[in-house]
Amino acid sequence: MITLSEVAKRAQVTAATVSNVLRNREKVHPETAERVLKAIAELGYRPNLNARALKKGRSSTLALMLSNIANPFYPEFVLAAERAARSAGHFLLVCNTDDDAKVGQAYLNQIAGTFADGVLVMNTDIAFNEFCTSTMQSVPILLTMWERPEAPPALPCIAVDFARAGALAAAHLLELGHRDIGMLIGDGCGGLQNARSDGFLAVLRAAGIETDAAAVLQIRDSIDAGYAACMQLMANRPQLTAIFATNDLLAIGAAQALITLRRTVPDDVSVIGITDIQLAHQVHPALTTVAIQTAAVAELSVDRLIRLIQTPDQQPSMVLAPPPELVVRASTGPRRAASS
Amino acid sequence: MITLSEVAKRAQVTAATVSNVLRNREKVHPETAERVLKAIAELGYRPNLNARALKKGRSSTLALMLSNIANPFYPEFVLAAERAARSAGHFLLVCNTDDDAKVGQAYLNQIAGTFADGVLVMNTDIAFNEFCTSTMQSVPILLTMWERPEAPPALPCIAVDFARAGALAAAHLLELGHRDIGMLIGDGCGGLQNARSDGFLAVLRAAGIETDAAAVLQIRDSIDAGYAACMQLMANRPQLTAIFATNDLLAIGAAQALITLRRTVPDDVSVIGITDIQLAHQVHPALTTVAIQTAAVAELSVDRLIRLIQTPDQQPSMVLAPPPELVVRASTGPRRAASS
DNA sequence: CTGAAAGCGCTAACAT
DNA sequence: ATGTTAGCGCTTTCAG
Numbered sequence: 001m002i003t004l005s006e007v008a009k010r011a012q013v014t015a016a017t018v019s020n021v022l023r024n025r026e027k028v029h030p031e032t033a034e035r036v037l038k039a040i041a042e043l044g045y046r047p048n049l050n051a052r053a054l055k056k057g058r059s060s061t062l063a064l065m066l067s068n069i070a071n072p073f074y075p076e077f078v079l080a081a082e083r084a085a086r087s088a089g090h091f092l093l094v095c096n097t098d099d100d101a102k103v104g105q106a107y108l109n110q111i112a113g114t115f116a117d118g119v120l121v122m123n124t125d126i127a128f129n130e131f132c133t134s135t136m137q138s139v140p141i142l143l144t145m146w147e148r149p150e151a152p153p154a155l156p157c158i159a160v161d162f163a164r165a166g167a168l169a170a171a172h173l174l175e176l177g178h179r180d181i182g183m184l185i186g187d188g189c190g191g192l193q194n195a196r197s198d199g200f201l202a203v204l205r206a207a208g209i210e211t212d213a214a215a216v217l218q219i220r221d222s223i224d225a226g227y228a229a230c231m232q233l234m235a236n237r238p239q240l241t242a243i244f245a246t247n248d249l250l251a252i253g254a255a256q257a258l259i260t261l262r263r264t265v266p267d268d269v270s271v272i273g274i275t276d277i278q279l280a281h282q283v284h285p286a287l288t289t290v291a292i293q294t295a296a297v298a299e300l301s302v303d304r305l306i307r308l309i310q311t312p313d314q315q316p317s318m319v320l321a322p323p324p325e326l327v328v329r330a331s332t333g334p335r336r337a338a339s340s
Numbered sequence: 341m342i343t344l345s346e347v348a349k350r351a352q353v354t355a356a357t358v359s360n361v362l363r364n365r366e367k368v369h370p371e372t373a374e375r376v377l378k379a380i381a382e383l384g385y386r387p388n389l390n391a392r393a394l395k396k397g398r399s400s401t402l403a404l405m406l407s408n409i410a411n412p413f414y415p416e417f418v419l420a421a422e423r424a425a426r427s428a429g430h431f432l433l434v435c436n437t438d439d440d441a442k443v444g445q446a447y448l449n450q451i452a453g454t455f456a457d458g459v460l461v462m463n464t465d466i467a468f469n470e471f472c473t474s475t476m477q478s479v480p481i482l483l484t485m486w487e488r489p490e491a492p493p494a495l496p497c498i499a500v501d502f503a504r505a506g507a508l509a510a511a512h513l514l515e516l517g518h519r520d521i522g523m524l525i526g527d528g529c530g531g532l533q534n535a536r537s538d539g540f541l542a543v544l545r546a547a548g549i550e551t552d553a554a555a556v557l558q559i560r561d562s563i564d565a566g567y568a569a570c571m572q573l574m575a576n577r578p579q580l581t582a583i584f585a586t587n588d589l590l591a592i593g594a595a596q597a598l599i600t601l602r603r604t605v606p607d608d609v610s611v612i613g614i615t616d617i618q619l620a621h622q623v624h625p626a627l628t629t630v631a632i633q634t635a636a637v638a639e640l641s642v643d644r645l646i647r648l649i650q651t652p653d654q655q656p657s658m659v660l661a662p663p664p665e666l667v668v669r670a671s672t673g674p675r676r677a678a679s680s
Numbered sequence: 681c682t683g684a685a686a687g688c689g690c691t692a693a694c695a696t
Numbered sequence: 697a698t699g700t701t702a703g704c705g706c707t708t709t710c711a712g
Binding site for chain 2: 001044046047048049050051053054057059061068069070072074075076078079082083086091092093094095096098103109110111112113114115138222223224227253256257259260278279282283284
């Protein structure tokens with residue numbers, strides 16, 4: 001490994017001067033700088049980031065903790081977060097907790113304050129949140145994708161108004177004339193996605209529609225689960241003309257179940273989800289959904305975390321992400337007079 | 341931040357002893373050790389990994405460079421790689437190059453040898469490979485998912501026999517009686533997926549079947565592109581009874597196009613892909629595909645990279661991953677006598 | 681404008 | 697069994 005002082009020797013200066021050249025051309029004589037640059041190039045020198053991090057007390061690395069990157073939602077977030085981090089001069093360390101709070105704690109213990117200058121935590125359960133709170137003193141932690149803006153956590157966070165997302169979905173279905181609506185509730189990654197379903201149900205109730213328990217299923221977060229649950233729903237309640245799912249994976253599974261059942265989407269049954277993952281528009285029929293603008297949330301989160309690193313220790317404050325927006329595609333349509 | 345010497349002071353020993361306690365209980369008196377452990381707990385001490393890395397010259401971090409994590413194939417690889425790395429005591433730094441060799445080079449320049457002890461590189465183009473070769477001297481680099489076992493690169497690599505995967509797909513379709521077969525070739529991430537298509541075509545040719553150019557489309561890697569291309573294919577050649585795609589994303593898009601065209605899969609047209617991404621079995625009809633055993637390849641890659649770090653500088657050697665395997669699901673079936 | 685020197689927190693000889 | 701010492705490669709005053 002080539003070190004600073006080897007470069008210095010070759011350029012006939014000291015390490016300090018080389019270090020200066022590396023990020024402060026002001027104080028160095030152009031001619032000297034050129035000599036140094038030449039030596040750097042010739043030797044193929046690359047700074048040792050560990051030494052730099054040790055000296056400066058900052059590593060220019062952000063950590064992102066998520067439960068399972070195999071869920072298609074996360075890669076989209078990661079992509080955007082990584083771009084944002086990179087363009088701000090930071091690396092992004094992706095930490096999979098495998099849905100295991102123990103793994104999450106171990107990660108946090110190891111990286112917090114040394115490998116990572118700050119940590120972004122998504123979708124955790126409460127036990128883990130408490131743990132975060134205790135380690136927050138040594139390193140900034142930002143919760144992101146917080147689903148309950150009305151109940152801010154004890155940490156800084158970026159909240160998304162998922163209740164509103166549910167409400168938008170409900171309004172859309174109501175407007176299309178649907179009244180018999182089935183509901184699929186996913187299990188997020190630390191509790192059911194109840195903010196979404198509550199928002200949805202509130203609108204229905206305001207319109208005088210009661211949804212009985214038989215039309216509601218709580219399931220794991222996956223296309224498979226959505227498929228199976230939709231099968232069950234349609235068996236229980238063949239008269240349903242629409243299905244609302246708390247996320248797109250479930251909705252996609254539901255749509256496929258309907259196709260298997262020879263029910264046309266959306267002519268026989270409409271389907272709507274939440275999130276707007278990439279798959280949503282790639283599937284046929286393309287999924288109507290409520291977009292929560294993942295990339296924007298990711299960027300906001302990274303920005304805010306970096307700011308937290310620079311000026312830490314304020315009150316735990318919550319920032320609301322841009323509001324969810326309805327994206328109408330091909331999976332929803334008007335209720336037909338006589339269905340199936 | 342709590343340091344070793346603060347712990348030492350509280351436990352009335354020196355930093356060296358604390359350091360010993362931290363990973364070598366042999367040499368230290370149990371009573372002392374207990375005192376140290378107590379101090380560590382009370383102070384909430386956590387070792388500074390940068391200091392450790394600087395001292396030891398190793399950071400216990402692996403980097404994984406990939407083109408775009410939004411492609412569903414990558415998260416599955418990442419998940420497995422991260423688990424393997426973690427269980428071997430390493431972190432995994434995921435680096436998105438955004439399909440841009442420049443970004444890849446910048447990453448490599450920064451992290452190689454300091455933040456990462458070794459680098460896993462997937463699916464790169466040749467220009468980047470050359471760059472890797474030059475930086476390989478300072479840090480072990482392992483190419484993974486190499487598609488051409490018959491042409492080993494100048495770096496250590498894990499190769500997957502994709503030609504064989506194509507051949508298996510061809511054999512399967514032939515066995516089902518298909519002769520009019522369309523082909524969708526994706527663009528990997530640095531060149532077309534030709535190993536796959538070559539393996540496929542070789543088997544067809546050996547069976548006396550010529551595939552003419554009109555039945556072959558070269559496209560970008562996505563469900564959308566597969567959908568559009570399949571539409572075009574069926575317009576050109578309505579008599580096709582099967583479609584082979586060089587990856588599952590394309591195949592899934594193709595299947596959806598067929599459904600849109602009111603062609604039943606697999607009764608009218610069979611569809612087969614390569615890879616066996618999670619989506620393949622979640623989609624309906626479930627996709628027949630040739631599994632390349634992503635998780636196994638990821639684990640193998642991590643193992644081999646770690647070994648390379650421990651004993652570097654051998655000849656660039658190639659390791660062949662476990663062979664691809666046909667996974668028959670619902671999207672392929674026998675050719676019907678009279679098709680559409 | 682450049683050099684000398686100290687030290688970030690940790691580890692690993694080598695002493696005791 | 698524990699302490700002493702000397703850096704790892706870099707940044708950063710402070711002198712010159």
